[in-house]
Amino acid sequence: MAYSREQDFLFCSxxxxxxSFNSVEFAECRSCGFKRNAREIEGKEIRYTITAEDIRRELKLEPFVILESAQIEEEKVRRAVVNETCPQCNNPQLEYYTKQLRSADEGQTVFYECPKCGYKYSQNT
Ligand SMILES: [Zn+2]
Ligand SMILES: [Zn+2]
Structure with a gap:
């Protein structure tokens, strides 16, 4: 697919x-080190109604934005405490949290983590 002039902002001036999108702040040229502020690109996305997702798919870029939101989600995961004995240090309580895997058929995975020694294991339900 040929790139239209509207997508020139994705190329080094x-x-x-x-x-290359190395961070959420800048797009960077790997050959000469030229940097373009990502905000500038964001504005153009709106103007040309190209979504960041489209650009990534088209140019096969690393999905840095997706990665970032996945990390945020990770932090939002609720942790609870269960009366399970740690197999490593015999601490009587473990923290646990569940995560829905991508495919609904695969069900949920429960992650256990010992707050005392940091031992981790997971279990499919
Ligand atoms: Zn360059
Ligand atoms: Zn432990």
Missing amino acids: MCGTLL
């Missing part, structure tokens, strides 16, 4: 190399 100095040497024309496709910019």
Whole structure:
């Protein structure tokens, strides 16, 4: 698929190399080090109604935004305490949390973590 002029902002203004998205702040040119503020790109996405997802799919970029939101979700996971004995240090309580796997057929995985020694294990339900 040929890129239209509207997508020029994805390419280095100095040497024309496709910019890499190394962080949420900047797109960077791997050949000359030119950096473009990601905010500038965001604005253009709206203007040309190209979503970040489309750009990534089209250019096969690393999904840094997806990665970031996955990390946020991880932090939001509720942890509870269960009266299970730690197999490693015999601590009587373990923290646990569940995570729904991508496919609904695969069910839930329960993760256990010992708050005392840090021992971790998971169990499919
Ligand atoms: Zn460049
Ligand atoms: Zn333990």
